[in-house]
Amino acid sequence: MPKIEDKPKRKYTKKLKDPEEDENFKLGKWHKSEEDKLKSNAREYLEYHNTTLAEIFKTKMKDAKPFFDHCRRDLDRSFVSVKKKCIRMFDEKNQLGAYTEEEISRLKVLDLEISSENKYVEIGNAIGRSAGSVRDRLTKVGTKLPSRNRDRWRDEEIKAFEDARDKFGNDWKKISELVGTRSMKQCSKRADATRQKPAELTEDEQVILLEILDKEPVHFIDEINWKSIPEKWPYELDPQIDGNALKEKFFRLVQYRVPFYSHLSYSDIIELLMEHFCKPQRDKSMRKSERMMESFKVEVVD
Numbered sequence: 001m002p003k004i005e006d007k008p009k010r011k012y013t014k015k016l017k018d019p020e021e022d023e024n025f026k027l028g029k030w031h032k033s034e035e036d037k038l039k040s041n042a043r044e045y046l047e048y049h050n051t052t053l054a055e056i057f058k059t060k061m062k063d064a065k066p067f068f069d070h071c072r073r074d075l076d077r078s079f080v081s082v083k084k085k086c087i088r089m090f091d092e093k094n095q096l097g098a099y100t101e102e103e104i105s106r107l108k109v110l111d112l113e114i115s116s117e118n119k120y121v122e123i124g125n126a127i128g129r130s131a132g133s134v135r136d137r138l139t140k141v142g143t144k145l146p147s148r149n150r151d152r153w154r155d156e157e158i159k160a161f162e163d164a165r166d167k168f169g170n171d172w173k174k175i176s177e178l179v180g181t182r183s184m185k186q187c188s189k190r191a192d193a194t195r196q197k198p199a200e201l202t203e204d205e206q207v208i209l210l211e212i213l214d215k216e217p218v219h220f221i222d223e224i225n226w227k228s229i230p231e232k233w234p235y236e237l238d239p240q241i242d243g244n245a246l247k248e249k250f251f252r253l254v255q256y257r258v259p260f261y262s263h264l265s266y267s268d269i270i271e272l273l274m275e276h277f278c279k280p281q282r283d284k285s286m287r288k289s290e291r292m293m294e295s296f297k298v299e300v301v302d
Contacts, residue, residue, distance in 0.1 A: 025076060025077055025078040025081065026076045026077055027081075030085060034075060034077070035085075035089070037074060037075060038071055038075065038082070038085060038086070038089070039089075041070055041071045041072075041073050041074075041075075042067070042070075042071050042086070042090060044070070045066075045067055045070040045071065053090045053091070053092070054092065056090075057087075057090070057091045057092075057130075061083075067086075068082055068083045068086055071086055087130070087132060091130050099137060103127055103129075104137075106126075106127055107123065107127060107134065107137060107138065108177055110122075110123045110126055110127070111123065111138055111177070112174055112177065112178070120132075120134045120135045120138075153182075153190065157179055157181060157182065160178060160179045160180070161175065161179050161182070161187060161190060163178075164178040164179060165191065170191070172184040172185075172187050172188050175187045200249075201241075201249055203277065206249075206253065206277055207277050208233065208234065209229070209246060209249070209250060210270065210273050210274050210277060211274075212229060212232050212233070213229075213250070213270055214270050214274060218266065219265075219266060219267075220266055221266050221269075224247075225243075226243035226244065226246060226247045227242075227243040228243070229243055229246050230242060230243060230246065253273060254269060254273070257272070257273060257276055258272050258273065
């Protein structure tokens with residue numbers, strides 16, 4: 001008998017810990033002496049490398065690492081803290097003041113149009129702001145409009161909501177921004193309230209569903225291809241009843257009609273449901289046919 005080789009054990013790589021996490025750096029507000037030292041280190045780096053702050057902040061942040069390392073000299077601060085402080089103090093795009101109304105409206109349009117990895121960098125280059133400033137404005141202020149309407153939905157709001165829903169699907173953030181006067185939660189609730197729920201299956205349709213599932217060549221419920229079930233229906237179903245709707249209704253039947261279903265196999269579950277639904281249905285049809293035969297005999301005798 002051939003020897004079964006053991007499967008190679010999976011190697012787990014230990015996550016490297018940041019060496020700065022174990023060191024106790026100074027936290028909190030920067031003192032004026034620290035800011036003066038930071039400026040001195042930055043000036044020294046610029047003079048030695050014959051460059052400017054504008055050229056440094058045009059490059060990617062990982063390429064500007066030597067500059068931040070030099071600015072960190074003789075300062076009891078972490079690299080991240082020094083980097084953030086340098087960006088706040090030396091990046092000219094952070095010193096442009098408050099956003100104007102034109103910038104905010106353009107910012108929202110670009111936020112909907114651009115979806116790349118360097119989204120904030122591209123938006124910042126387009127409006128002349130830093131990526132950090134754009135990110136802060138969109139996440140902290142841009143998504144929280146000053147006024148939210150809590151009254152009934154107006155006609156123009158409903159039209160804007162439907163247009164945004166057709167364009168963005170279930171992206172509630174973009175839908176909320178396009179509507180303008182409704183929050184993400186309000187838009188989500190509006191979609192739930194207007195969603196049409198498919199009608200419940202009749203007893204005959206439940207029997208048909210079980211007969212179709214009984215013929216499926218599977219051993220587990222997870223193997224059922226629910227998209228193909230409506231195609232096997234003997235007649236055309238309601239368009240709202242698709243594979244997912246049938247799946248939901250089947251699991252509801254299982255939960256209500258089959259005790260301890262989690263401990264049973266797929267074939268046992270189908271068998272119990274068939275006994276519960278199909279046998280009474282057959283008995284009902286048999287009784288109906290017997291009554292018809294009896295009435296026919298009476299007519300013949302008369």
